[in-house]
Amino acid sequence: MPQPWKKSLLVNNSFVVAAAIMFGFSRKARSCEMIMLGRLLMGVNAGVSMNIQPMYLGESAPKELRGAVAMTSAIFTALGIVTGQVVGLSEFLGSRQVWPWLLASCLVPGVLQLTTLPLLPESPRYLLIDCGDTDACLAAMKRLRGTGDVTGELEELEKERAACQGHHAQSPWELLQNPTLRRQVTSLVVLGSAMELCGNDSVYAYASSVFREAGVPEEKIQYTIIGTGSCELLTAFISCVVIERVGRRVLLMTGYCLMTCWGSIFTAALCLQSFFPWMPYLAMSCIFAFILSFGIGPAGVTGILATELFDQKARPAAYTICGVLMWTMLFLIGLVFPFIMEGLSHLVYVPFVCVCICGAIYTGLFLPETKGKTFLEISKELQRLNLPRQTGRPRWTGPEVIQSTKV
Known part of the structure; x- marks a missing residue:
């Protein structure tokens, strides 16, 4: 059984924390290898996040808002680009004295995700189709929709579950x-x-x-x-x-x-x-x-x-x-x-x-x-x-x- 998407994102943020520590202490340690390893860990984190996040968002959203919700990944990717350009200015963290802090600033979104992700429910589709847990799926949908009436959407998920019956996760x-x-x-x-x-x-x-x-x-x-x-x-x-x-x-x-x-x-x-x-x-x-x-x-x-x-x-x-x-x-x-x-x-x-x-x-x-x-x-x-x-x-x-x- 595949790992739940929320848990995967939580584990993935450990790479950000490790990379930020290496970036922050690389200058004091006079080690370019720490920067290279930190960049490698950040690359792993980015690769995993950019695949799991839109999948988690798309599976959790209703069909009427699925595209808009999944598009938020692109919004925050662009926001990350702009933020990096701003904090990289010479007036902020783009100078020779504080460049390790610029690299280590990736710790901020990492810690933010580590503290907020546990508050979110798992993907309802994952809970019903992959885990077969109807009660957990229903509870997750009620939390995500903010309403107790999710009967119609649950019926759609049940039909999707029936269509996937007998099929295994493909490689x-x-x-x-x-x-x-x-x-x-x-x-x-x-x-x-x-x-x-x-x-x-x-x-x-x-x-x-x-x-x-x-x-x-x-x-x-x-x-x-x-x-x-x-x-x-x-x-x-x-x-x-x-x-x-x-x-x-x-x-x-x-x-x-x-x-x-x-x-x-x-x-x-x-x-x-x-x-x-x-x-x-x-x-x-x-x-x-x-x-x-x-x-x-x-x-x-x-x-x-x-x-x-x-x-x-x-x-x-x-x-x-x-x-x-x-x-x-x-x-x-x-x-x-x-x-x-x-x-x-x-x-x-x-x-x-x-x-x-x-x-x-x-x-x-x-x-x-x-x-x-x-x-x-x-x-x-x-x-x-x-x-x-x-x-x-x-x-x-x-x-x-x-x-x-x-x-």
Whole structure:
């Protein structure tokens, strides 16, 4: 039986505490190895948290608010980026004297989670479907909903439990081999890769040089960069508000289409900046617009896909695949981006624009809309799309040959 999500998050925060201690005492110990080990522990914590948190939130939320609740992970990720940019200013913890405190500041959210998580109930779906504990599931739903009338939602969970009866928790390898989950796995791989390869992380790395080219004074660049994280935070919040109205597909397609537009203009501005004095300002504007577009859809919606496209028995394996894939892509793009920038020069964003185009096309053609649907309804629709021959619909096999001459 898998570990409960809340317990997993609690155990995961022990890595944050250990990393913060190493960061805090690394300077006094004169040990760079403590910093490296602390970074490793923080990486483990981030990888586990970014998979379990949206899964826990998505399973605990009602279907009418599932997307908005799961999107809060993207909001707090963007908030973490902005907070790191602010506390990293030279006026706060970004100086030579106090940089260990900057690294050790990760202790604050870690301790906050350790003290508040025990007050929250476990995922109702986990309690009912994985543990078979109806009473605990009912108590958890009443605590989460703040009302005693959860009969309708409990009936939906019972139907989902019946559909999962006789199925075991799948491993990542079984998930990849399962033909009934082919579309879900493909969507997870394509859109998860697109989110990491779309160029948003590279924009953050490229921002300083563009701001410098636009004439921003060197000592002011650190303040300008705060605007990049603020853009992602703003659009993540807006997407959280509108996701249950416009749907997941619309947000994803809109985000990738806008990123294609701004990435293309950004490339043109870089190529023409030596001919027109105002081109660096256009390039700087494109950076903010690109990050705003990323926050509209890919930043948050991609993380919801593994929750909504897979059932209770396949969901943990799906998040394992998604997490490994996305962090591998992020690692690779960090390694090869300097070489791409050196080789393509001003055309550095052409590959990223191509990825955005592919992401928009795939979303429009192959990703089903999951807004307002129960997990069971989503599973049935995806099963119909995966196995059209077994849905009972008549299949066209070609023109009928008339062998009789009777009129």
